[in-house]
Amino acid sequence: MKKIFSGLKKKLNRITVKSLVGTVALLVLFTAIVSIAGYRSFTNALMQQYAEDAFKTADVAAAMVDADDIPAYLFSGNTDLEYRLTRQQLRQVCDNSGAFFLYVICPDVTDYWHITFVYSTVSSQSGYTEFEFGYVRETTNEDYRTKYQMLYEGQSGQELVVRDRGYIPSDKHITAMVPLKGSDGATRAILCVQYQMSELDSVRMGFIYKVLLILIIVLILVILIQVFYLHRLLLKPIHTITQEASRFAAENEKAGEPLTHSIRNQDEIGILAGSVDRMEEQVEQYIENLTIATAEKERIQTELNLATSIQSSMLPDQFPAFPGREEFDLYAAMDPAREVGGDFYDYFLIDEDHLCMLIADVSGKGIPAALFMMGSMIILKNMAGTGKSPAQILFDANHAICENNKNDMFVSVWLGILEISTGTLTAANAGHEYPAVCHAGGSFEIFRDKHGLVLGAMPGVKFKDYEITLAPGSRIFVYTDGVPEATDNEKSMFGLDRLIEALNQQLNASPEQILTHVRSAVDRFVKEAEQFDDLTMLCLEYKGKTKV
Amino acid sequence: MTIQTQKQEKQLIVFLEGRLDTNSSPELEEYLKSRIDEIRELVFDFEHLEYISSAGLRVLLAAQKQMNRQGSMIVRNVSEPIREIFDVTGFCDILTIEA
Incomplete structure (x- = not known):
């Protein structure tokens, strides 16, 4: 009861x-x-x-x-x-x-x-x-x-x-x-x-009693009718809608039968039921789309991760780079702002006495830059292996890159070839940042070398070789614009002056220590600001024939 | 970045203000695409341009290539930092730069 x-x-x-x-x-x-x-x-x-x-x-x-x-x-x-x-x-x-x-x-x-x-x-x-x-x-x-x-x-x-x-x-x-x-x-x-x-x-009281009796009967009837009416037309449908809404919230699956099949009210309740039906349909559709989009995003992310791994495996990253070669020490690092970047570096021995080094920066960022970078890197490596001078290598590479470059992409390249026995570095610059050179016993300075146009911009562009003679203990540091253009929250750039300052703080450091030091100086400068450009550096220390 | 233009018959002057970088370059590229087909003389005024990235250089390169076919292109009022970028990248060799 x-x-x-x-x-x-x-x-x-x-x-x-x-x-x-x-x-x-x-x-x-x-x-x-x-x-x-x-x-x-x-x-x-x-x-x-x-x-x-x-x-x-x-x-x-x-x-x-x-x-x-x-x-x-x-x-x-x-x-x-x-x-x-x-x-x-x-x-x-x-x-x-x-x-x-x-x-x-x-x-x-x-x-x-x-x-x-x-x-x-x-x-x-x-x-x-x-x-x-x-x-x-x-x-x-x-x-x-x-x-x-x-x-x-x-x-x-x-x-x-x-x-x-x-x-x-x-x-x-x-x-x-x-x-x-x-x-x-x-x-x-x-x-x-x-x-x-x-x-x-x-007689008067009799009348009052009759009226009261009628009132009580009418009241009971009204209450019964109203409760029935409310229950049937208002509460039951609302209860059904409420149940359906909480079911949907828990299961996120559209009802087998729409609410409007059981609730046929032509009033606000009916409208509400219709709205809940439509909402369920749309939410389900939305969830479906979202699931597809998320799956797609995951797929792209997986591919990007794979691309990152492919790209980084393209760049030599085994250090010491040339175990057993005491005449020089070399260290390089590439840190893309996104999953894949447009910067790259490379180094390899053309023969026993010639070390080729290059650093490059493709215009733009992300996947387009990465794709262009892959092509450029392969072309450059192939050209460099032919024993030509840096200017000639760049000329040939430019010619190859320009052949199929409908999107006006370009790449800036600094390429140097060190004659290990003499310390003579022959280099050419295709629109790339100035190298920083530290001669033995001195300090790092920006070397304003002769510049040519970036590769891929115009066919037939000529480049000029220049020579730097490195005495044992000399160093050369090359980088991409992500370093001097690293930007802090106030939009000011790291700049060449700060770079030179950072380089000169540890004059006797190894190439690896120099890179680590510059990287931490950049990080200290930008603080929390998000970086939009890839950050790539390469440093060579020429030791000469100190040991035989 | 803001782009303003001034057109006189076959001449179009483009005034750029702010930073022409990865984010704003596509806007300029889209903007030029629809406007320079009939132009014989394209002028970029960089008086209020603060910075140009490689993506911005790419847009300039594309414009230069198109103008090589149909007329001429001039870059003027180039500030010292941007002049430096043109020098480093070798763009000073292919662009006509008026101080």
């Missing part, structure tokens, strides 16, 4: 309760208005009926009394046979009419505060006793007093006193009064007929 009740309570949630409270309040108000209006009109109608009856009885009785005799009775204090006959007649009228009390009085005309009973008859049902002739008592209240006076002074032909409020010793009653006039037209006495209004209360 408790379970059913709590279940019901759950279903009769706030919406139901709120709407029921409103309806019940309206019904109660309506009932109150009907009751009050009914009560009033019942009272008025009954009162009128009692008054009519009372006046009719009074008229009948008045015709039986000879008013001219009354002063003589009162004066003498004695009654006669005619009096007794009249009294007998009045008793019959009283009994037959349904009146409780029928009497004739003479008020004390000085202030009307005392009355003297002339005739006094009571109904046998009333249980009252008659007053004796000549009985005097105080006027009951101001209402009676005023009306006695009005009747005596001829201001009205009949008066009515209603006693249905406040404390009344007997039942509620109504008293009709008519003046008894002598042959001269003057009022000699007042005839009063009193009716008990015992039925008034029972």
Whole structure:
């Protein structure tokens, strides 16, 4: 039972309760208005009926009394046979009419505060006793007093006193009064007929009870209908929608049957159900697309990772680079800003006495640059192996690159060939950054070498070789523009001056230490700023034939 | 970067402001593609250009190649840092640079 009740309570949630409270309040108000209006009109109608009856009885009785005799009775204090006959007649009228009390009085005309009973008859049902002739008592209240006076002074032909409020010793009653006039037209006495209004209360309360009963029945019906209606048209669909929404949130799978199949409301609920259906469809579609996109992204990422690995495996990264060659030490590193970069370096021995080194930077970044870099690197390596001079190598490479370069890509290259036995470095520069050279015992300085155009820009461009003689202990440092153009959060660049400063801080360091040091100087400079360019460096230390 | 142009018959002057780098170069490339087909004289004004990256050089190279076929191209009001970039990359050899 408790379970059913709590279940019901759950279903009769706030919406139901709120709407029921409103309806019940309206019904109660309506009932109150009907009751009050009914009560009033019942009272008025009954009162009128009692008054009519009372006046009719009074008229009948008045015709039986000879008013001219009354002063003589009162004066003498004695009654006669005619009096007794009249009294007998009045008793019959009283009994037959349904009146409780029928009497004739003479008020004390000085202030009307005392009355003297002339005739006094009571109904046998009333249980009252008659007053004796000549009985005097105080006027009951101001209402009676005023009306006695009005009747005596001829201001009205009949008066009515209603006693249905406040404390009344007997039942509620109504008293009709008519003046008894002598042959001269003057009022000699007042005839009063009193009716008990015992039925008034029972009829009025009966009405109220009926109205209340009807109200209760209507209320129960309204509550049942409303609960049913709300449940069927509002709560059940909402419950269904809520269940479906939480199911969908948990499973992320469209329902087998759309909500609009079971919820056919043409109202906001129906619209809501339709919206939930559409939302589920769209979310599912979205999830599907997202899954595809994510899979695609993962695939691309996997390929990029593979590309990164292929690209980095293209660059020699085994150090020491030439174990057993004591005449020189070399170190290089490439750090792409994205997964793949456009920078590259290479070094290899052309023969026992000639070491080729190159560093290059392809225009642009990312995959296009990486693809172009691969091609350029292979071309350059092939050309370099032919034993030509750097300028000639660059000229040939430019020619090869320009042949199939529809996208106007280009690559800047610095290429040097060291004659290991003499320390003579022959180099050429195709639009690449200036090398920094540190002669034995000196410090690093930017070497403003002769520049040619980048490779791939224009066919037939010529380059010039230049020579630097490296004494044992000399170093040469080449780099791509990612180093001097590393940018901090305030958009200022690392620059050549800071590079030279960093290079000169550890003059006796090995090429590997130099690269590490420059890299940390760049990192300190840019701090948290994201870098957009690849960072590539190569450093050679020429030691000469120190050992044989 | 902002691009402003001034056109007089077959001459087009392009004023660049800001940084011509990887991010802004495609914008300039797209911008020029639709405008220089009928042009005989293309002028770049670099007075307010702060920086040019290799991607920007690529756009200039493409424009230079096209203008070699249909007219002439001039780069003017080149600041010292950008002049330096042109020198290093050898672009000063293929571009017509007016100080």
